Amino acid sequence: MTAAPLIAPEDVPYLPRGVRLQDDRVRGIRVLQAPERAMQLDAIGDAILSELDGKRSLDSIAAALAARYHAPVEQIAGDIRDFLTGLIERRMVFVKDAP
Amino acid sequence: MKDQPAPHDLDGNPVTPGLPMAMLAEITHRCPLACPYCSNPVELTRAAQELPAEDWGRVFREAAELGVLQVHISGGEPGARRDLAQIVGHARDAGLYVNLITSGIGITRDRLQELDRAGVDHVQLSLQGIRPDMADRISGHPGSWDKKMGFADWVTQIGFPLTINAVVHRQNMERLPDMIALAERLGARRIEVATVQFHGWADLNRAALMPTRDQAGFARQVVNDARLRLRGRMVIDYVPADHHAVYPKACMGGWGSTGLNVAPDGSVLPCHAAQSIGWMRFDNVRDRSLGEIWHHSDAFNAFRGTEWMAEPCRSCERKTVDFGGCRCQAMALAGDARATDPVCSKSPLHAQVVARAEQDAGADRTEFVYRRMKKGG
Numbered sequence: 001m002t003a004a005p006l007i008a009p010e011d012v013p014y015l016p017r018g019v020r021l022q023d024d025r026v027r028g029i030r031v032l033q034a035p036e037r038a039m040q041l042d043a044i045g046d047a048i049l050s051e052l053d054g055k056r057s058l059d060s061i062a063a064a065l066a067a068r069y070h071a072p073v074e075q076i077a078g079d080i081r082d083f084l085t086g087l088i089e090r091r092m093v094f095v096k097d098a099p
Numbered sequence: 100m101k102d103q104p105a106p107h108d109l110d111g112n113p114v115t116p117g118l119p120m121a122m123l124a125e126i127t128h129r130c131p132l133a134c135p136y137c138s139n140p141v142e143l144t145r146a147a148q149e150l151p152a153e154d155w156g157r158v159f160r161e162a163a164e165l166g167v168l169q170v171h172i173s174g175g176e177p178g179a180r181r182d183l184a185q186i187v188g189h190a191r192d193a194g195l196y197v198n199l200i201t202s203g204i205g206i207t208r209d210r211l212q213e214l215d216r217a218g219v220d221h222v223q224l225s226l227q228g229i230r231p232d233m234a235d236r237i238s239g240h241p242g243s244w245d246k247k248m249g250f251a252d253w254v255t256q257i258g259f260p261l262t263i264n265a266v267v268h269r270q271n272m273e274r275l276p277d278m279i280a281l282a283e284r285l286g287a288r289r290i291e292v293a294t295v296q297f298h299g300w301a302d303l304n305r306a307a308l309m310p311t312r313d314q315a316g317f318a319r320q321v322v323n324d325a326r327l328r329l330r331g332r333m334v335i336d337y338v339p340a341d342h343h344a345v346y347p348k349a350c351m352g353g354w355g356s357t358g359l360n361v362a363p364d365g366s367v368l369p370c371h372a373a374q375s376i377g378w379m380r381f382d383n384v385r386d387r388s389l390g391e392i393w394h395h396s397d398a399f400n401a402f403r404g405t406e407w408m409a410e411p412c413r414s415c416e417r418k419t420v421d422f423g424g425c426r427c428q429a430m431a432l433a434g435d436a437r438a439t440d441p442v443c444s445k446s447p448l449h450a451q452v453v454a455r456a457e458q459d460a461g462a463d464r465t466e467f468v469y470r471r472m473k474k475g476g
Contacts (some may be wrong), residue, residue, distance in 0.1 A: 006331040018221045018260035020196075026118065026166040033196040035221035035289060037259050038120055038168040091288040092336050 005081050006088040007095050014054035014061045014085050016094040021049055048080050052093070058084070069091055101393045109437070111404035116355065116394050118166035122195075123371060125185060126155065126172060129179035131204045133239030134227060135467035136301035137368055139175060140374050142471045148364040152182040154384065156189035158361060163193040163391035167359075171223075173200035175363070178210070181341060184217040191218030198223060200264075203250030204243055208357065210254050216434060222254050223262040223291075225293040229277045239469040253286045262289040267318060268308040269460060277322045283333055292322060293338040296391070298372040298427055303468045309459035315340040342456040346417060347424025347440035354402035355425060359393060368391045369399055372427040376436045404439075409437060413447045 007013060015021070019034045021041075028048045034037045041049065049060045061075035069076070085091040106114050110415045125256040128143040135448035150158070159170065170190050177183050178201060190197045199214065200223045206214070225249065228234040234244040254261050263282040267275055275292065282290040294315070295301050295308050310318070322337045328337065341348050351358050351370050360368040365384040373379060379401065393399060402409070406419050423429070424440020432441040432446055 003330075016257050016260065020376070022168075022196075023167075024168060024472075026164070031168060033168060035262055036169065036171070036198055036223070037123075088331050089334075093331075 003085065003089075006085045007081055008078065009059040010057050010061075011053065011094050011095045011097065012057050013061075013088075013093050014052050016047070017094050021046070022042070026097070030093060032087075034090070038088070044079070045083060048083055049093075054096075055069075103391075106294065106394060106400045106403070107303065108403055108407045109397070109401040110407055112404065114400050114401060114406075116399070117357065119162075119357055119393060120167065121169045121226075121358045122162050122167045123171045123173060123358065124155065124158075124190075125174055125360065125362050126150070126177050126183070127175040127179050127363050130202065130470075131175040131179070131240055132176065132202050132243060132404050133469035133471050134226075134237060134266070134300075135239075135304040136268065136295040136467055137470035138296070138299065138371050139470065140372075141303070142374075144363040147474070150178070150361075150365045150384070152185045154365065155186045156192070158365075158384050158389055159190045159195055161384075163195055165393055169196040169198060171198045171200050176205060177203050177365070178202075178318070179206070184213045187214055187217040192204045192381075194216070196201050196220050199328045201225070201250075202243070203237075203247045204231035204240065204251065208253045211250070211257060214243065215259070217389075219259065221262065222259045223264050224251055224254065226263050226265040226278060226281070228280065229274045229333035233271060233274070237346065237468070238468075242284055254280065255261075255286045258376045261285060261287045263287045264290060264291045266293050266295060267305050267310070268295040269310045269314060270465065272310065272314040272318055272359050275318055277323050279321070279329075279333075279335070283329070287333060289334040289336060290339070291336045292318070293403075294318070294340040296338070296372075296428075298375060298431060299460070300468070300470045302431060305459045306464040307396055307467055309342070311458055311460040314341050314455070314460075315343040324413075332463035341424075341428075342441045342452065343443045344442060347397065347421050347443045349421040350425035350428075352441075353422040355399040356403070357390075357394075359399075361389075365397070369402075370427065376430045379436075407437060409439070411443075412439050412451040415445065426438055 022031050022033050026033045029042045062073055062080055066073035066076045084093050108114050127149055160462050170230045195215055197219050198221045199219045203224050227237040231244040233243050265278040326335050355369045360371050366381045379398050381398050412418050424443055426436045428440050429438040430436040437448040441452045
């Protein structure tokens with residue numbers, strides 16, 4: 001059912017130029033702005049994307065969020081991987097190999 | 100603001116306007132190209148009527164207050180305006196995400212760097228064909244191909260995200276695989292493959308542009324294959340040939356629901372072709388604020404909701420999926436903007452529309468009526 005992931009645990013996800021997280025003050029929501037697309041984010045999506053610093057791997061981001069939300073790290077890592085795969089398919093998140 | 104009557108559609112039924120996400124800012128109709136399917140109206144606005152940059156600044160601030168997140172700065176060729184960077188700066192100052200929609204002709208490398216500093220977020224470059232012979236003939240501009248390819252290089256050198264907009268029709272559809280390969284080679288994140296929509300100029304060129312049914316099927320197959328092959332590398336957005344479809348396109352995601360268009364002279368339109376609905380009157384940002392126009396203008400409220408619909412739309416389960424299709428196409432093909440879009444298989448005019456499309460597709464005409472401003476004035 002779920003399409004093959006486009007990111008490995010050691011990959012470093014980041015928001016490329018032309019993609020940014022932003023407040024939508026009129027609607028009171030958070031949005032991801034990208035070329036000719038604005039996507040409404042829920043709290044989870046916002047939390048994940050706010051961690052993308054272009055330095056840390058998916059694994060290390062999963063560990064940080066698992067600790068913050070007291071959730072199993074495997075489950076968090078899977079959720080992040082699926083969420084980011086959707087955005088990578090839309091070219092709204094890029095991935096680079098671990099430094 | 101003085102009290103306004105509650106918003107209602109063209110039959111007086113109450114409607115509830117939502118909030119717009121995106122605004123198309125057509126800052127000029129001037130363009131060095133002469134594409135025979137140009138989406139600008141046949142009656143083009145002259146430079147003297149264009150809204151000054153400061154007015155665009157105000158319009159962008161009003162748009163942001165209204166809920167608009169993205170502006171598509173387009174034309175004509177937006178680069179035909181010397182104050183383009185100033186206009187871009189105003190849009191960014193208002194907090195909008197700025198997409199520049201350009202032919203790439205007439206914007207030098209220095210100017211592109213100036214636009215980078217002014218805050219352009221993303222560049223969409225149009226493609227008329229592959230290689231000089233085809234691209235220059237379709238655009239009516241000798242040398243356009245070489246200039247475009249140079250421009251595309253500057254875009255990627257500066258680092259802008261790039262979208263290629265490839266308009267396809269009978270005379271270039273066979274080259275769609277090459278267009279996709281070119282977009283890949285240029286490092287584009289996205290390609291929009293848009294089949295010509297037969298309004299305005301394109302309608303004048305139906306016999307030269309209408310794709311055949313086989314071509315429409317071919318394009319669909321090429322897009323499907325490329326989407327699989329390029330997953331994660333390039334996004335392909337596809338606007339199919341709706342004369343060959345079963346159901347009409349959900350034009351603008353519903354009339355007056357998520358987008359608006361400001362024309363070069365400041366007229367505010369629910370879509371870029373809306374002026375083809377001859378009886379409709381449009382407000383201008385010189386007279387009213389954008390928010391007031393969005394919520395209260397007759398043009399925007401005319402086809403909001405579903406109460407205005409007649410049969411077969413009224414009882415159709417798809418009425419909130421495609422909203423009866425395109426109002427401008429209904430005007431053009433049925434002579435009535437409230438009619439079911441005649442490209443819909445449920446329209447009583449459908450068979451006629453298909454027959455006419457087949458006839459145009461089978462025509463041996465190749466020469467174009469190019470989009471040009473009338474002389475003088």
